[in-house]
Amino acid sequence: MDTTWEGRLGWTAGLVADDPVVRVRAQRRLTVMRRLMYAALRRLYAVPGRLDDPERAGLLAHYRLRQSFCFPEGLGPKEPLGTSACLPYLIRYLEWEVRYPDEWYATAKDWTAKEVLLRHLTREFADLPVAAKRRLVELVVLVIRREYHVEDVSWARLARAVDLPEFRGRLAELDDGTNAVPAKRARFLLWLLDHPEAPQLQRIHWHYGRYPQPRRRTGRQRSRR
Template sequence: MSGDLATWPGLPYALLFLEWEARFPQEWTRHAKSWGTKQSLIRDMARSHQDEAVKAKLTDLVEIVVRRAYRCKDREYVRVARAVDSADLRGRLDRAVDSDSPWARYQAGYVLWLLDHPELPNTRHVWRAWVAGQAAALI
C-alpha cells in the first residue's frame, strides 16, 4: 500500500482479506495462506489514518481475533488496537475478559493491559511476563 489509506483503492480488499482470515481461518489457510501479507496489512492499517468506517471494521477485527484461539501474526493486532483505541473497543475487550473462553480472557486482558501501558512493546517477553503474573515488574 502506498499513500493515504482512506484513498487507497485496495482498502476494501485488504479489510476483506483480514476479515476472511479472522472469521474463516481454516478456509483462509487452505486457499490464501500468506502470513507475511497478513502481517503487512495489519501494520499498514495500524500506521495509517482511518476514517470512522475503517475504525469500526478494525475494532470488529480486534474483537474477533481476541475471542478465538491464537493464530500466526495475531499479536500484530495489538498495533491496530492501539491505533483505534476507544471506549467501544475497551468495552468489547472487557466483555471478552468476562467470557467463558480462556483464549478470550487471556488475549483480551493482555490487549487491555497494553492499551493502558503504551510505553511497553508488544513482545513475546512482555506476553510471557503478563501471563506469568509478573507484568508489574515491566512497568
C-alpha cells in the same frame, strides 16, 4: 479489461460470504487467477535478457497485470490508506483469515502479507475512516476469542492503536474475571491501552500473556550517563 479496484478484486467479497457455496465459487476463481499469474511469471522467466528489453518489458507488464487480479498480490498499498481505494479489499483479506482461516490457509496463505498489512493499518489507524476502524475492532474481538494463529500478535499491536471509546467497552465485556483465554486477552489489551509507554509487543507476550516491561539498565549503561 476492467482494471479498477472493483473490476480486479470486487469478486473477493465472495470469500467472506456467509453462504459456503458462494465462498467455494470465489476460491475457485482465485485459484484460476493465481494459475494465470504464475503462467505469466514462467513466460517472463523463459525469455533471457534485461527486464527493459522490449519483449521482456511486455511480459513483465503482463505478469503485473495478472498479479493485480490476485489476492493478496493485487493489494500492494502505496498511498495513504485513509484515502486509498485499496482499503476495503485490504481489510477483506484480513477478515477472510479471521473468519474462515482454514479456507484462507488452503487457498491464499501468506503470513508475511498478514503481518505487513496489519503493520500498515496500525501505523495509519488514526487516519482511517470511522467505518473501517469499527470493522477492524470487530475483527480484533474475533481474534481475541479464537485460538492463536501465526502473526496474531500483529492484531494485538493494532489494538494498541485503537482510539475508539467503545473499544474499551468491548474489552470490558469480554473480561468476565475468569482465567478463560478471551478474558485474559481482554485484560491484557486493556493493560496495554493504559500503558502506552510499554515496549513493542512481541509474539511471546501475546501468546503467553506476558506483560512487556521496560528493559532494566545495566550498571555499565547507568555509568555512561
